[in-house]
Amino acid sequence: MREKILAKGSVALAMGAVDAGCRCYFGYPITPQNDIPEYLSAALPKAGGTFIQAESELAAINMVLGAAAVGARAMTSSSGPGISLMQEGLSYMAGSELPAVVVNITRSGPGLGGIAPTQGDYKQATRGGGHGDYRLLVLAPSSVQEMYDLAGAAFALAFRYRNPVMILGDAILGQMKEPLLTGATLPLPDPPAWALSGARLRQPRLIKSLYLQEGEMTAHNWKLYNKYEAVKRQEVRVEVDCPPRCTLVLVAYGSCSRIVRTAVERSRRRGFAVGLIRPITLFPFPEAEIQRAAAAAKRLLVVEMNTGQMVDDVRLACAGTGAVYFKGYPGGEVPTPEQIEQEIERIIKAEELRRWRN
Amino acid sequence: MAELTKKKVFGRPSSLKESAFHFCPGCHHGVVHRLVAEAVDHFKLADSTVAVIGVGCGVFLYDYLAVDCCEAPHGRAPAVATGIKRVNPDTFVLTYQGDGDLAAIGISEIIHAANRQENITVIFVNNSLYGMTGGQMAPTTLPGQKTTTTPAGRKPRGDGYPMQMSELIASLPGSVFVARAACHTPAHIRQAGKAVRRAFSAQLEGRGFSMVEFLSACPTNWRLSPEEALRFIEEKMIPVYPLGIFKDELT
Numbered sequence: 001m002r003e004k005i006l007a008k009g010s011v012a013l014a015m016g017a018v019d020a021g022c023r024c025y026f027g028y029p030i031t032p033q034n035d036i037p038e039y040l041s042a043a044l045p046k047a048g049g050t051f052i053q054a055e056s057e058l059a060a061i062n063m064v065l066g067a068a069a070v071g072a073r074a075m076t077s078s079s080g081p082g083i084s085l086m087q088e089g090l091s092y093m094a095g096s097e098l099p100a101v102v103v104n105i106t107r108s109g110p111g112l113g114g115i116a117p118t119q120g121d122y123k124q125a126t127r128g129g130g131h132g133d134y135r136l137l138v139l140a141p142s143s144v145q146e147m148y149d150l151a152g153a154a155f156a157l158a159f160r161y162r163n164p165v166m167i168l169g170d171a172i173l174g175q176m177k178e179p180l181l182t183g184a185t186l187p188l189p190d191p192p193a194w195a196l197s198g199a200r201l202r203q204p205r206l207i208k209s210l211y212l213q214e215g216e217m218t219a220h221n222w223k224l225y226n227k228y229e230a231v232k233r234q235e236v237r238v239e240v241d242c243p244p245r246c247t248l249v250l251v252a253y254g255s256c257s258r259i260v261r262t263a264v265e266r267s268r269r270r271g272f273a274v275g276l277i278r279p280i281t282l283f284p285f286p287e288a289e290i291q292r293a294a295a296a297a298k299r300l301l302v303v304e305m306n307t308g309q310m311v312d313d314v315r316l317a318c319a320g321t322g323a324v325y326f327k328g329y330p331g332g333e334v335p336t337p338e339q340i341e342q343e344i345e346r347i348i349k350a351e352e353l354r355r356w357r358n
Numbered sequence: 359m360a361e362l363t364k365k366k367v368f369g370r371p372s373s374l375k376e377s378a379f380h381f382c383p384g385c386h387h388g389v390v391h392r393l394v395a396e397a398v399d400h401f402k403l404a405d406s407t408v409a410v411i412g413v414g415c416g417v418f419l420y421d422y423l424a425v426d427c428c429e430a431p432h433g434r435a436p437a438v439a440t441g442i443k444r445v446n447p448d449t450f451v452l453t454y455q456g457d458g459d460l461a462a463i464g465i466s467e468i469i470h471a472a473n474r475q476e477n478i479t480v481i482f483v484n485n486s487l488y489g490m491t492g493g494q495m496a497p498t499t500l501p502g503q504k505t506t507t508t509p510a511g512r513k514p515r516g517d518g519y520p521m522q523m524s525e526l527i528a529s530l531p532g533s534v535f536v537a538r539a540a541c542h543t544p545a546h547i548r549q550a551g552k553a554v555r556r557a558f559s560a561q562l563e564g565r566g567f568s569m570v571e572f573l574s575a576c577p578t579n580w581r582l583s584p585e586e587a588l589r590f591i592e593e594k595m596i597p598v599y600p601l602g603i604f605k606d607e608l609t
Binding site (some may be wrong): 023024026031050052054055056057059060062063064065066067068069070086092098109196197198199200201204205206207208209228319 | 406407408410417420424425426427428429431432434437438440441442443444445448450451460465467470474485535
């Protein structure tokens with residue numbers, strides 16, 4: 001039954017996972033994501049599932065690996081420093097083609113950093129993060145409802161492609177409360193055909209990432225590559241709000257995109273023709289949409305709560321078409337809509353001045 | 359004249375695949391593999407076992423043991439096994455780990471799995487050094503023992519003392535069966551087989567964490583002949599790592 005409640009982002013995400021059939025969670029405490037394990041430590045046993053507070057993030061991600069190997073919908077969550085420790089397991093899971101959902105409610109870094117919201121983990125998330133030639137699928141919610149909805153989507157993607165999926169949130173999304181429509185409960189799926197269960201009436205199965213015979217590893221790398229190419233073709237999610245004759249298109253994701261949206265709406269009321277592209281999947285990245293916007297508007301402004309990470313993907317997507325501007329707010333600094341509005345005005349006026357001089 | 363009949367008195371365990379071991383001459387991994395396979399057969403577990411394999415010379419267990427297998431990252435087998443067992447409590451879950459895997463990089467995972475009383479069985483093969491990477495010092499290396507990274511012999515102060523994992527694990531209330539065995543004589547192999555079966559029983563009865571540590575020969579990296587390696591176990595290893603059952607709470 002669908003029900004409307006007021007919920008915190010982290011709790012919404014945890015509820016979404018349970019409704020999507022997640023019955024096991026393994027994690028280690030770290031601020032600012034403790035609402036997730038705290039909620040699940042009660043909810044999962046009630047649903048007949050397993051909750052373990054592991055001795056470290058290393059142990060947690062490897063418990064996820066074991067649960068995934070027997071076909072369970074397993075999840076862990078952490079923040080920056082803990083996600084760094086989990087990279088070992090993520091690399092092994094990508095290599096072993098095991099599905100799981102990993103949530104990063106980011107804090108600032110490097111090192112112990114701070115607990116304020118940033119987007120400094122974009123590259124770690126979208127490039128794989130651990131050793132070897134692999135990618136994670138990365139989803140970037142921007143509301144409490146999306147925290148819930150994308151938890152379900154993440155499990156579907158993880159099992160469709162047999163690959164870990166990361167949900168990249170931040171301290172704002174984790175802590176803020178918004179109305180949430182729950183109740184998208186899915187039936188519990190059967191264990192997949194590749195899962196380990198004991199070799200009853202069949203040949204033994206093996207889940208591994210070690211390939212030593214000549215040519216084996218090369219073939220495995222190309223197999224993974226082809227999977228990621230399929231992901232790029234089929235799984236891009238993006239919100240495009242670009243009215244005709246835009247002269248500037250902003251690109252932002254996550255909580256930052258909400259601030260940018262306010263700035264875009266205010267600028268439009270003042271007569272500026274500005275658009276907004278909000279990637280929902282960070283890998284696969286909405287390259288085609290960015291390319292089209294660059295060709296039409298000739299100017300893009302990327303706003304991130306870091307010193308410039310997604311902007312590199314925007315530049316790659318543009319491939320030299322149009323100018324790419326960047327405005328960054330690292331270290332826990334959250335921009336105000338006014339600051340971004342001023343930046344929009346500055347870029348558009350500078351361009352008008354340049355044209356007038358020419 | 360009485361008719362001669364043939365009766366099979368000894369054979370390959372059915373859960374041990376028909377493939378030749380890749381191990382060096384005199385290595386004990388093959389014997390330990392066989393003992394595990396015999397226990398799997400004894401309890402008829404071939405179709406309900408998942409073996410979790412650590413990183414080291416034992417990583418190719420899946421080439422020999424005919425059960426479902428999962429590789430674990432170096433040292434993390436007890437965590438992987440925890441995930442598997444908690445999802446499927448009816449699956450028989452064992453880990454197969456070397457001394458670098460279990461006593462160095464994975465010491466946190468093994469201690470916490472034992473401390474949580476995870477209902478899993480650990481087969482721990484201690485050959486006193488890192489065999490697969492070419493004979494470097496392990497936490498289990500004996501004082502004075504020469505390895506490729508202790509060319510003058512291991513000095514406990516600075517290099518560390520040999521870690522007695524069975525004694526350590528037995529001290530935790532979550533462990534229910536812990537034994538140290540060896541394979542350097544037929545009598546010891548028979549004793550070891552009994553210990554493995556007892557450890558399996560602990561899990562099958564749902565009692566909790568069980569572990570059998572094997573003192574295992576590595577003639578190649580010890581720079582000894584297989585026969586000398588057997589004497590090394592008797593004369594050098596057993597004084598540091600006494601054999602026996604350290605804990606047995608099964609009644």
